[in-house]
Amino acid sequence: MAHKVDARGLSCPQPVLLTTEAIKNTGQSEIEILVDNQASRENVGRAAESQGYQVAVSEEMDEDFRIVIRKK
């Protein structure tokens, strides 16, 4: 079960901060992040790549976006 981060409705830099904290604190190879805007989607993807993860899924879900990142 992937660790989940719900960053919907949070403004910059919270989505990225929560993502990098999840990477550091859980060490899980797969993390799922929910955001509600395109800018956060891009930022989370960019941050994940810089932390040795790759974006496995980045899809629209109703009004939100679901991103799954996996350790490279």
Next chain:
Amino acid sequence: MSSKNIFATLAGIVAVGAIIGILAPLLQYLGNPGNMGICVACFERDIAGAIGIHRAAVVQYLRPEILGFVLGALAAGLIFKEFKPSGGSAPMTRFVLGMVAMIGALVFLGCPWRAALRLAGGDGNAVLGLLGLVAGVYIGTLFFRKGYNLGRSYKQSIATGLMLPGIMLGLLALRLIFPPLEGEDKSGILFYSLSGPGAAYAPLAIALAIGLGVGFLAQRSRFCTMGAIRDFILFRQTHLLAGFLALVVAAFVVNLALGQFNPGFEDQPVAHNLFFWNFFGMLVAGLAFALAGGCPGRQLFMSGEGNSDAAVFVLGMIMGAALAHNWGLASSPAGLGDNGALAAIIGLAVCLAIGFANLKRT
């Protein structure tokens, strides 16, 4: 990444920064005040003067660039389906942060955009302002690391998302109905300056077109001067920073080409050379921008995307500008306003109180 947004790439943000860096000095060349091709704080302050909520005679002009920023971002948001009305994340706190940000910026005499343009124009005092900005944003990142958070925003109605863009459209209508009249300090219900920075402006059509273009591009690229510094400090990310640096370099080159580069500390346009207060004013503003999640430009672009919280911050800045000039908080080339130093210190205290009061875990 499945993102198709070319402006979200490194090349994209650098291109947008460079375009702003080219257009801003050009606006100066075409009439805007010295080293003030684009200054979000100064221009919102001028708008406050134009509608008469402060009556500082030299800074009254309804700047079309600001209207364009919001409306251009709105257009981009609508075209790319990123107009998503939201709000409800501590609006009153954001209003106060906007007020404090403006008061700090007017102690320095410029927002981060203008700090960059002042540097690119050779104004050495801008270095102090930029150092203050970095220091303020750094303090902000300490709060973020401790769990500072203003809470979630929620979906709002389309009508709510259109409130600030609607106000901007209304202001544009006023500017068209009541154009400046030769030698008159008032046209209909709008106030105009007969001298000073408020009397220096590029032609309406050009200023509006550049404002719309920059608003559009900045919405696509998420250009943010505060975020540039914050992301580097917090994550060692250089994405937004590359855009900010591109702005400085491009503006420097254009200033050289147009003969607008005048290095020095003395007699710089719309600036004072009180080192400490240039630093401290921008520190206060930088902290307020960081706690609110965006530089003043970015707050306008997010307002265009329907973000009511950013819109409330913008209104806070306009209120801050009115107080700054009514109460003698704003600096001038002659130096600090009578109450500027005290206001900046209170501003810092307010930011720190907001920071500590909102430490929590989501």
